[in-house]
Amino acid sequence: MVRQPGAEAAVEHERRRSGPVHGRPRKRPDLDRHRPHARACAGRGLRRGRPEHRTGWVRRCRRFGGGASGCRGARARKEFSVTALPKVELHLHLEGGAPPAFIRGLAAEKHVDISGIFDAQGAYKYRDFWDFLKVYEAATSVLTTPEDYRRLTLAVLEESAASGVIYSETFLSPDFCGGRDVGAWREYLAAIRDAADEAEAKDGIVLRGVVTCIRHFGPEKARETAVCAAETAGDWLVGFGIAGDERAGALKDFVWSFDCAREAGLRLTAHAGEWGGPESVRDALDDLGVERIGHGVRAIEDLALVDRLAEDGIVLEVCPGSNIALGVYPNWRAHPIDRLRERGVKVTVSTDDPPFFHTTMSHEYDQLADAFDWDEGVFADLARVSALAAFCDADTRATILKKLEQT
Structure with missing residues (x-):
């Protein structure tokens, strides 16, 4: 697994330079040192790499005298159901949400052999980010008709709704x-x-589209893609970006x-600051x-850039599980989402390509709660920030905000 050169060193430099925030030291004990104990406490049937891996394991550790005292480095957190929390997701690639079983089944229907993109357990396999792109495109190659995409959309939204998502924006590419x-493209x-x-009629989940070149x-x-986006911009297709x-x-x-997209009334986002470094964000x-x-x-x-993001109200579509799976950061506690939030940056949480990264929105919430002691109030604030940053129309936003306020 390839890690971006200098990324971890730069994160450590920033941590040392910045010191405590609000009286709390930035350095936190690393649960990875306690994996043997975590595995022992995790209960039967949980495999490393699956979304349920370590879900709520701090609570399970209490059976063994756990919590902050019985499991060194682990801190007991207030118990609450992350699945029950309503969620807003702004960064989800439609093809990237395809369950492996769905893609395997579609390939079998079409007599296409893409068995090389799956491991022995049937999950997607790749070596690093650039190999992931190849696997992604191979999986997408069996999606060849509008009906394939109709079935795909139903499968993806079923998974999202099961994780408590009430509104999602998905990236689509002509x-x-x-x-x-x-x-x-219209078809x-x-x-x-x-x-x-x-x-939406079945599960109550609302979807809007964002075209990406x-x-x-x-x-x-990309110009041809932008023309497709501009020709179909409206109340459902609401944004344009680049991936x-x-x-x-x-x-x-x-x-x-x-x-071109801006002139058509589409709102804009761009993938940056993952592998390209802070200069790509700028x-x-x-x-x-x-x-x-x-x-x-x-x-x-780049702390000056962080200050600019905070001052200008730029919203980050953060996908922690994706960053960790691809090796941008080594573990959840090393991820900078908490530091960015503490410095006033508007952060949101999404899954990116969930089955590729063995995650769900509930899994993201659960891991963030364990890593940073986030409670229901923090997640409620994240959901509200996400709703306000959504590219949807005002009436849809008002409906989403009302649902969030009712919980």
Whole structure:
């Protein structure tokens, strides 16, 4: 697993330089030193890497005299159900949410052999971020019709609703839906919307779409993607962004695409600050004029940039489980989301590509509660920040906020 050079060292430098915040030391004991005990306390049937791994294990440790005293380095947290908390997710790739079993089944229906992208247990397998991109595109290759995307959308939203998500924005790419042909894209989009309406009627979850161009596909294809987005912008398709390999090309090469989307009334986000470092966050703000940043966590390596994010109210779509699975950070306590939040940055929590990273929204919440002692109040604040940062229309936002206030 590849880790971005210098990322961990820079995080440690920032921690030492900044010292305590609000009287609390930044350095916290690392539960990873106690994995043998954690595994012993985890109960039967839990495998490392699955979303339920270590879920609520601090509570289980009490059976063995646990809590802060019985499990050195672990701190007892107030017990509450993270699944029951209403959640708003702003960073979810539709294809990236495809359950492995769904993709395997679809491949079997079409007699396509993509067995190499799965491990012995049937989960997605990859070596590092760049191998992940190849596996992602291989999985996506079996999604070839609007009906495939209708079924995919239902499967993804069922998983999200089960985790307590009441509103989600999903990234869609005409690159995968009709080859950037506007007519074909309309057919795919209609199928996705039909599935979203069905899921909303069944489970109450609301979905909106954000088109993304793919950075490593180049600026010319991004222009075609932007035209598709502009032609279908409206009350359901509400945003435009860029995803893919941050090292491929300069963001300034995509200005035309973002200007096109902006003129169509779409709101803007960009993947940055994951592998490209803090400079990529600054480029997204300066060159593309976005109001949200996908990931953005490596801004922590530049405190002046952190201050700018806080002062300008830029919202970060943070995906901690994704960052840890890909090796950007070694564990949950090393993740900078808590420090960014303490410094006034508006952070939200999302899953990115949940089955690829063995996570769910409930799993993200549970791990954050254990790592940083976050309680219901913190998560309620996160959900409200997410709702206010959503790209949806005012009436939809008001409905989401009302649901949040009722819990």
